[in-house]
Amino acid sequence: MDFKQIKANLKKDFSGFKTIKVAILADSATQYLTQAIRGMAYEKKLNIEVWEAEYDAIDITVSDADSELYSFKPDFTIIFLSPYKLKKKFYKNGSSSDFAENSVEHLKQISSTVSSHMNTNFLVFNVPDAFDAIFGNFSGKVTSSFSYQQKKMNMELMNWAQNDAAVSLVDLCGLQALHGAMNTFDSRLYINSDVIFNFDFIITVADNLIQVIEAFSGFAKKCLILDLDNTLWGGIIGDDGIDNIQIGDLGIGKAFTEIQLWAKALKERGIILAVCSKNDEANAKEPFEKHPDMVLHTDDIAVFVANWSNKNDNIKYIQSVLNIGFDSMVFIDDNPFERNIVRTYLPDVCVPELPEDPSEYLTYLNKLNLFETNAYTDEDKERTLLYKAEALRNSASLSYTSEVDFLKSLDMVCETKSFNSFTIPRVAQLTQRSNQFNLRTKRYTDEDVKRMNGDHDKYHTFSFTLADKYGSHGLIGMIILEKKDDGDLFVDTWIMSCRVLKRGMEQFMLNEIMEYARKHKIDNIAGEYIETKKNGMVRNHYKSLGFTAKGGLWYGDVNSYQPKTCYIRNSN
């Protein structure tokens, strides 16, 4: 897409799209970036409203309590310091060796001033690398060189972001490296208008920013589905045999090794891997078990499907096992025919158009940045294990004639707790990512959750873990109760992971909050269902738990409540 097309989007109809408010604080001219963000958002069916601070007036804007910034109440606040202004400042102030620290300190002050007026997520641009023609290659040995300070500043920014949940970084440095600084900059635009990117790169930056924003709104990709022949290895296992497929360090095999390393690294990060291949299962699994150069092993694959059915049907099957949305799946296949079938029948699945030459696969996939995220928790690292245990449970369930016997056999234990500093990141992640078993779909950041959790007069929070004889599910449920003025407890948030459906977990959770309400002499618990495209499965949640409808809400009577039967033990 070029800038003209993106700009033409501005005149189109954004109604019906989700609205997200973004403020830009910058010390360079950002009018084009503003247009690009809104225009690009149209492509992703988002209505991003952008408010731009006056040119080069960051400090004045944030320190003015009456600033439009604060009445605009942006969901996201971009702080973008021009690398050229930074450089100018660096040389004007006599090349100081604490430049990086001071610059990040300044950014921290800006963010804390803003935070004292409103809650917002900060998106802070890091600083692009620049070849230092002052000291040349020697600059690494000189702490007072700009090159050294710029790199140090990026480190300091990362340290800041790691310790402040409200701050996310936008990796401008990485993005510019990917596209090449020479292709992203137009010195005349900069000199004449203080615009520091050319039009093509402005679009790239806008696209990248929206990816970061999307990751906050439950759009994250969770699963990578891989074809095998000519995608994970060169050649056709059924025809060529295990000795002749191409993988390893030689020739084109290297390209496939790299793809596997990529998939493995994603798996370690928490992306679920699945295989979907037209093959006999035994043939398909053989390289995973026996080929010495395979990076991926059967343990890495949560769902392995190799048969001769249509790929769209097989992906539907994978979806049903994992219980995640089609729009959180990415499907990689070298065959254009298979890609198109999946696109046609499952339009929500992301199907990248792979280049023809396998040696270009990875460069292409890297450029797409398919797996943007806004969190990384301990749970993520264990995810494949969790889904594999789930597959074991599923096969065990078939051997029991009654569901009750099966549930009893699982020996389930739940730990219920208020949120704490360990669980808050996971809890916030659940609010951002859960789409199906989510009654009101309120998205909260770490900061939001922390604030609610600290407000004991108004909120009471519950997190639930579940473990059974096959392993731990981790933290799979959460409830936030809000005390209303009329004395009722309102269920602000009720989320459960779809991994633990049909375990009696809902009943257990209800028992817990009813018990809490009884202890605190509360008569009613009020719940609300807010319909979205994805949470149809909980439409009758309160009804089936015995609540009665009144004025758009559902009421559960605490005093007459009889605890529901379930086969989950409380660990407390």
Place this chain on the structure above:
Amino acid sequence: MNTDEILNECTKIFVDQLDNDSITLKRETTAADVEEWDSLSHIQLIVAIEKHFKIRFTTAEIQGFKNVGDMCDTIEKKLNSK
């Protein structure tokens, strides 16, 4: 390419970039005559013209354009010296 042809090509670029069919450039046309032609879209137009003719203006040239005719003359000069 003669001056009229260049003027024609430029009109096409303006129509395309500014998304407005009613634009017809004359040599005397200035930014004041075209509604969408503001300082923002100006740079967009310059970049598009450079791409189309595979030329590159200097900052001094861009700042020296008094009207479309000036710009076309500069384009012509650059094309001839290629």
